[in-house]
Amino acid sequence: MVNSARIELFGRDVAKLFLGAEDCSRGEGDKLDSIRFSGVSTDSRTAGEGELFFALVGDNFDGHDFVVDAVKRGAAGVVVEKSYKSKLSRELGEKGKGVPLIAVYDTLYALGELARFHRGRMKARVVGITGSNGKTTTKEITASIAETKFVTRKSEGNFNNLIGLPMMLLATKKEDEVIVLEMGMNVPGEMARLSEIAGPEIGVITNIGPVHLEGVGSIEGVIEEKGRLVESLPEDGTAVINGDCVYCRGLIDKIKSRVITFGIEGEADVTAVDVEDMGGDGIKAKFIIPSGAFHARLKIPGIHNIKNGLAAASVGVALGIPADDIKTGIEAIKPMKMRMEMIMTGDGVVILNDSYNANPVSMKAAISFLAGEARRKGGRLIVVLGDMLELGGYTIQGHEEVGMEAAKLGAGYLFALGNNAVDIARGAGERGMPPERIFTYPVGGHERLIEDLMGVIGPKDRVLVKGSRGMRMEIVVSGISSPAA
Structure with missing residues (x-):
């Protein structure tokens, strides 16, 4: 922090x-x-x-x-x-x-007021980024694009709450021209307060899904809270909206600023065609923006990350950055620690360390990505999953769905850790995964899990490790990884 x-x-x-x-x-x-x-x-x-x-x-x-x-x-x-x-x-x-x-x-309120006061002294343009998935990745790509033309400061890590965001604002300097802030929320009113403090001119919603339901109660609550960011924008500001997300599109009529949509599934202001999944090498695509088009490679694995790239490119459009510089910013990005991070071990095992955080949408995307890698390059798919926290009434169903997805996509083994490990296991079993290939462990059972996992991993296997931040799944990654020979 x-x-x-x-x-x-x-x-x-x-x-x-x-x-x-x-x-x-x-x-x-x-x-x-x-x-x-x-x-x-x-x-x-x-x-x-x-x-x-x-x-x-x-x-x-x-x-x-x-x-x-x-x-x-x-x-x-x-x-x-x-x-x-x-x-x-x-x-x-x-x-x-x-x-x-x-x-x-x-x-805490006073800290926010001081940051708000400092924001009022700044000439920099503030970009606020929220969403159920992809906030940090979009923030990093956005900052990389902005840096091609402006002195840019960005949130460190995912310091996106009522302590981290004010402290990031207070750290800004008079020479900063663009500030890129990640904005998260767990409870009602938090997004409105963050927007009040940050005063963003550009607001981005990457997507909206069943996340933080424990705090806000329902998907309708999530929509309302995420919408506070773009509803707060000034008339001369810009809202960047995921046009492929039905919940996001439903917010457009409430927005008084300019709107830029992005997506690949229908008509959008910023889109991509000829999208090619290059596995661990990232994604190639032809990006189309209002002023032209360009081919670029985003070096972050996972086809789902094309939309994070489009969201960031949309911010580039809002900032008036030329197409060539948007391309440069996209291609400058490198994979981040614990976020779709590919680790090669000495015996050819590939570990996908996506252990920073998790929810049902991102879990399914990571499983799908690594299943595709296993099909293309050989080796078994092994899935190691920790609890997804803060799902409220969707907790059991969400974990069951993830287990079903692992089984459907051909996981050879499933290791589940946490209070909801049995729900993940149940979902996998219902989809036909043999019980002898499903292992469950209680909260804190990392050591035993690592021991059992090491007993089944073979050459060329693809191993996904993912869970919510509180599950500390990086312990598993450390336990099974070793430097490549």
């Missing part, structure tokens, strides 16, 4: 943002007026000299417990929640003399 941002920030601006009449009368405003903060921090362990420390409250931590540590490390000011201020004033004592305690009702 991004927990520190170097930014020049005047205390008087902080006072205007956060201090009410009561605090000003107690002298906190006077303390702030003479301070120039060197940055913003949310982690006391890395808080730097002169920074403004935000005491955030999470499920497993409370930043107020570390305020004293932050001050010891040189924090020049601390943002705390009002209910903690008296207690912290006593704890700090002499150590806190001259260090303003800025009391707010909600420190």
Whole structure:
């Protein structure tokens, strides 16, 4: 997580943002007026000299417990929640003399307001990217395209929530011309708040599917939440919409900005023809944009990634980038760690490490890709799957469907890990996979799974490893991989 941002920030601006009449009368405003903060921090362990420390409250931590540590490390000011201020004033004592305690009702909201303030000072154009699948890949390709013409900054990793996104905005510099932000959501209201903070001029929806149902309750809830991004765009902004996604198309009438559609299944503003799946070498296609066409190779495996490339190309169109430069940006991209990452072992085994995250759509796409590789190049398909989290009422069905897909596409073995391993196994069994080729393990059963998996892997086998982030499926990848000879 991004927990520190170097930014020049005047205390008087902080006072205007956060201090009410009561605090000003107690002298906190006077303390702030003479301070120039060197940055913003949310982690006391890395808080730097002169920074403004935000005491955030999470499920497993409370930043107020570390305020004293932050001050010891040189924090020049601390943002705390009002209910903690008296207690912290006593704890700090002499150590806190001259260090303003800025009391707010909600420190997370305050962090967002500071980022929103900084966004208002920026001249850069902000691109916000959301969707049920492909956000990070689309963000990376988009940034690569933007970099051909503009000084570009992008979200690190997938820091796309109410902590990560504000910190990314606060890290922007005055020379930045385009900011590419990934925007995720787990609960109602989160996308609207992220849009309010980031103020994007270009908004992208890669696709919409049954993801985060635990937080929003239904696919209708997902549609509504994802739609908040494009509905927030200014009239002179641009919404980039997946024209192949029926849920995405349904949002178009609610959008007041310009709309660019992308897709390959019907009429779209940005499309591709002659799409060729090159297996581990990526995808080749003829990209067609309003100003012309070009042939390009996207070096990310998986035919489904053509749509992520089209989404990014659409942003290039919105930014006014010429076709040749869009092509250059697409071809500059390389596969990312733990996302359709092909690993060759010394004995010819190919591991598809797609362990960063998972949902039913991306699971099926990864299985389909590797099944095709096994057919073309020989070797068995072995599927190693972890739980897909946050599916709510779709949990059992979603896991069963993935098991069915593995069996339908000819998986020789299925290894399933987690609370829903039995559901994956049930689906595979119903589709005809022999029970002796199906193995299930409880949460945390990585070691036993690795041991059993190593007992069946043979030369030229294709092994998919995939699951939600919380399942830590990269442990399996580390356990079965070795450097190529």
